[in-house]
Amino acid sequence: MSEHLQKKAKTVSLWGGRFTGKVDPLMEKFNASISFDKRMAQADVVGSQAYAKALCLSGIINEKERDALVNGLQQVGEEWKNGTFEISPRDEDIHTANERRLTEIIGSDIGGKLHTGRSRNDQVATDIRIWLRDEARVLLNILKEFIKCIVERAKKEIDVLMPGYTHLQRAQPIRWSHWLLSYAFYFKADVERLEQLISRCNRLPLGSGALAGNPFTVDREFLAKELGFEDVVPNSLYGVGDRDYIAEFLFWSSLTMCHLSRWAEDLIIYSTAEFNFVVLADAYSTGSSLMPQKKNSDSLELIRGKSGRVFGDMTGFLMTLKGLPSTYNKDLQEDKEPLFDAYDTLNGVLQISTGVLATLTIKKDNMLKALSPDMLATDLAEYLVRKGVPFRETHNIAGRAVRLAEERGVGMNELKLEDFQNLHELFTEDVYDIFKYEKSVENRNAIGGTSRKTVEAQIALLEKWLN
Numbered sequence: 019m020s021e022h023l024q025k026k027a028k029t030v031s032l033w034g035g036r037f038t039g040k041v042d043p044l045m046e047k048f049n050a051s052i053s054f055d056k057r058m059a060q061a062d063v064v065g066s067q068a069y070a071k072a073l074c075l076s077g078i079i080n081e082k083e084r085d086a087l088v089n090g091l092q093q094v095g096e097e098w099k100n101g102t103f104e105i106s107p108r109d110e111d112i113h114t115a116n117e118r119r120l121t122e123i124i125g126s127d128i129g130g131k132l133h134t135g136r137s138r139n140d141q142v143a144t145d146i147r148i149w150l151r152d153e154a155r156v157l158l159n160i161l162k163e164f165i166k167c168i169v170e171r172a173k174k175e176i177d178v179l180m181p182g183y184t185h186l187q188r189a190q191p192i193r194w195s196h197w198l199l200s201y202a203f204y205f206k207a208d209v210e211r212l213e214q215l216i217s218r219c220n221r222l223p224l225g226s227g228a229l230a231g232n233p234f235t236v237d238r239e240f241l242a243k244e245l246g247f248e249d250v251v252p253n254s255l256y257g258v259g260d261r262d263y264i265a266e267f268l269f270w271s272s273l274t275m276c277h278l279s280r281w282a283e284d285l286i287i288y289s290t291a292e293f294n295f296v297v298l299a300d301a302y303s304t305g306s307s308l309m310p311q312k313k314n315s316d317s318l319e320l321i322r323g324k325s326g327r328v329f330g331d332m333t334g335f336l337m338t339l340k341g342l343p344s345t346y347n348k349d350l351q352e353d354k355e356p357l358f359d360a361y362d363t364l365n366g367v368l369q370i371s372t373g374v375l376a377t378l379t380i381k382k383d384n385m386l387k388a389l390s391p392d393m394l395a396t397d398l399a400e401y402l403v404r405k406g407v408p409f410r411e412t413h414n415i416a417g418r419a420v421r422l423a424e425e426r427g428v429g430m431n432e433l434k435l436e437d438f439q440n441l442h443e444l445f446t447e448d449v450y451d452i453f454k455y456e457k458s459v460e461n462r463n464a465i466g467g468t469s470r471k472t473v474e475a476q477i478a479l480l481e482k483w484l485n
Contacts, residue, residue, distance in 0.1 A: 137228035180385035226257035268332035299377035331356035
């Protein structure tokens with residue numbers, strides 16, 4: 019760098035002119051956000067490049083100055099990419115850091131024009147929206163890969179039967195694939211919600227100024243097109259003060275983590291010796307420092323545990339947001355750390371979840387052995403319904419059959435025909451046909467049910483959606 023540019027690149031605060039006293043060094047540290055908002059470095063660069071072009075279109079700078087700004091910012095971005103960008107102790111935030119480095123490269127005569135008509139209020143709002151929009155699309159792809167893994171296993175293991183549970187009590191026979199797909203549909207809804215969130219986030223606040231708007235008639239529609247936004251934020255006060263898209267992302271993260279936590283909890287239960295339905299791969303398990311026999315499902319337990327962390331990100335930020343007066347307040351600097359933390363947690367958890375499921379071993383014989391005749395009590399009631407008996411009556415009859423089998427210490431399928439006929443005269447020899455688990459499953463053949471045909475339809479629906 020030439021001596022002339024070095025002199026002109028003297029580091030100054032973006033807001034120092036009004037003050038004469040020195041800022042307490044502790045306050046400088048307290049006020050700084052560069053340690054975490056540097057993640058938005060590239061978003062800040064592209065936003066500034068677009069703004070330089072808009073200033074040129076407005077006649078504030080000429081084409082030569084525009085090109086110097088755009089090229090200088092490109093160099094700043096490259097330094098961030100290759101890890102050579104050096105943060106100065108006076109770099110309060112990513113905006114200060116990038117502008118400081120820009121003036122070192124091209125001088126302050128030109129670099130000092132970049133912020134014309136722009137405030138850090140609309141600048142940071144733009145940076146966050148760009149960052150979240152782009153990174154949320156990464157999460158979309160990871161989540162879809164997880165769903166794809168679920169669907170592939172469901173397709174391959176469609177013949178495996180297992181107990182379905184309500185209240186954590188054995189309820190009715192279902193297909194293992196049916197259980198898998200239930201979570202695929204939870205996660206499909208999460209994908210759809212995130213896509214909607216991205217669209218709402220993808221609105222341009224740049225050109226709002228500090229709060230009242232831009233005085234240089236910058237073309238905000240040009241800026242929106244240049245930066246890939248769907249539209250502009252139509253009110254400048256709203257533009258600088260809105261963080262609903264972050265609150266919404268944190269809620270989305272919390273709900274998705276809730277689904278992942280429930281999925282993990284099911285598998286934790288299924289992996290216990292008491293159930294012994296599934297075995298986690300060694301790659302996603304750990305042992306005990308004391309008990310040599312232990313194989314712990316720590317991957318799943320951490321997924322379950324990290325849900326609380328993400329819930330905390332959401333509730334903490336909402337408490338910050340709820341008492342703020344309109345437009346921008348410094349409290350909004352507290353939006354980024356929970357946002358980044360929730361994003362990083364989801365990113366890691368989704369990849370671990372995919373690995374867990376892809377390498378999981380199922381014990382289909384144990385699943386089948388866990389089925390018991392009492393789980394077909396509803397089928398017994400439905401047997402009489404098909405012979406014209408009202409369901410409320412058949413429900414009572416089936417319950418009495420369950421009690422009778424329990425009193426005798428036998429399976430319901432071991433009751434004699436005479437026992438059934440004492441409960442209702444319409445029982446005949448074919449009543450024993452209902453005590454077949456495959457038949458029970460195949461009877462659940464309405465859309466969404468657990469029969470082979472309906473499960474195959476669910477797989478086809480998800481495959482079509484994924485493709």
